[in-house]
Amino acid sequence: MRRFEVRPYRKSKFPNGYDGTRMKASVSRPLVFEPEKFAYDPELSPLFLDRKVQGVRREVQERLLVCELDRYADFTKDLEDGPVRDGCILAASEDMLPFEMSGTIRQDARQILDDEIIHGDEAVRLMDQLHRWNDLPAIDFPSHEFMRAVGRLRDAEEEPILKKVVSLIAAAVTETLITVNLRKLPMSTTTVHPAVTEYVARHAHDERFHNAVFREVFKRTWSWLSRSRWKHEIPRIAKMIAEMLVSYLSPDREAYTRILNEFPDEFPNPDEIIDDVLRHAFVKERIRDSSASTVRMLRECDIFEDDEVMRVFGQSGLL
Numbered sequence: 001m002r003r004f005e006v007r008p009y010r011k012s013k014f015p016n017g018y019d020g021t022r023m024k025a026s027v028s029r030p031l032v033f034e035p036e037k038f039a040y041d042p043e044l045s046p047l048f049l050d051r052k053v054q055g056v057r058r059e060v061q062e063r064l065l066v067c068e069l070d071r072y073a074d075f076t077k078d079l080e081d082g083p084v085r086d087g088c089i090l091a092a093s094e095d096m097l098p099f100e101m102s103g104t105i106r107q108d109a110r111q112i113l114d115d116e117i118i119h120g121d122e123a124v125r126l127m128d129q130l131h132r133w134n135d136l137p138a139i140d141f142p143s144h145e146f147m148r149a150v151g152r153l154r155d156a157e158e159e160p161i162l163k164k165v166v167s168l169i170a171a172a173v174t175e176t177l178i179t180v181n182l183r184k185l186p187m188s189t190t191t192v193h194p195a196v197t198e199y200v201a202r203h204a205h206d207e208r209f210h211n212a213v214f215r216e217v218f219k220r221t222w223s224w225l226s227r228s229r230w231k232h233e234i235p236r237i238a239k240m241i242a243e244m245l246v247s248y249l250s251p252d253r254e255a256y257t258r259i260l261n262e263f264p265d266e267f268p269n270p271d272e273i274i275d276d277v278l279r280h281a282f283v284k285e286r287i288r289d290s291s292a293s294t295v296r297m298l299r300e301c302d303i304f305e306d307d308e309v310m311r312v313f314g315q316s317g318l319l
């Protein structure tokens with residue numbers, strides 16, 4: 001495949017950045033895809049855990065990796081435009097919540113919202129350039145299971161304030177998991193495209209700050225809930241967090257079905273492959289390992305003092 005360069009990312013509206021360095025270093029760098037970049041690594045795609053996928057010819061594996069990057073960027077865009085944006089708007093508001101977020105958090109949340117708009121744009125641009133570079137049609141990915149779970153859980157709440165609590169929790173879960181996921185991606189410059197390493201490095205840089213802010217948002221939300229007249233709902237809401245974590249971190253069946261359906265000759269039974277992947281010890285260990293930082297945040301809020309909550313998290317493979 002040929003080398004491909006495109007115009008730089010657009011500049012941030014706040015070029016000096018909240019912490020003085022955000023986005024500055026990268027705005028004039030081009031997006032670059034290079035030939036012969038290939039990593040056969042289940043950290044990049046869990047599909048590589050399956051023997052049938054391991055056995056197909058290299059050209060198909062390369063195309064699977066391109067589809068995987070497409071899926072990753074699509075999921076990121078949906079997170080930024082959905083739960084993250086909703087959580088930022090709530091945390092930044094002065095009158096949408098019945099508890100104090102503090103002026104600093106509100107200001108931070110507004111700054112994060114600006115970051116996330118840029119991250120969403122960058123994800124769209126990465127997908128767009130990926131398709132142009134590969135001449136591959138865009139896969140119309142369905143909504144990720146995490147997005148569907150958050151929507152379901154929020155819709156199921158009757159009290160408007162509990163809908164907002166679900167939104168704040170979903171944003172805190174997302175913001176703590178994104179940071180871990182970005183850190184885990186193998187970023188060897190010999191096997192990963194510069195377009196990807198730069199995209200990931202920029203995103204990871206901003207997310208370290210977001211992670212710290214949303215841990216505080218979660219603690220304040222949980223502390224208010226513990227003092228509110230809805231405190232009896234705490235075990236139920238805590239179990240909901242387990243559902244969010246698992247749906248976020250599990251390989252998304254619908255997305256991987258769409259990817260494998262791109263190769264009907266090689267993979268006539270996508271469900272078999274996806275079942276194998278979902279059962280794999282690597283995937284189970286990755287879910288536990290990736291959720292550890294978020295679980296630590298929950299532990300600091302004494303969520304596991306309830307035996308039933310502890311049991312649900314254990315059964316979900318999160319402890």
Ligand SMILES: [Fe+2]
Pocket residue numbers: 080115116119203207
């Ligand atoms: Fe982001």
Ligand SMILES: [Fe+2]
Pocket residue numbers: 084112116175178206207210211
């Ligand atoms: Fe973020």
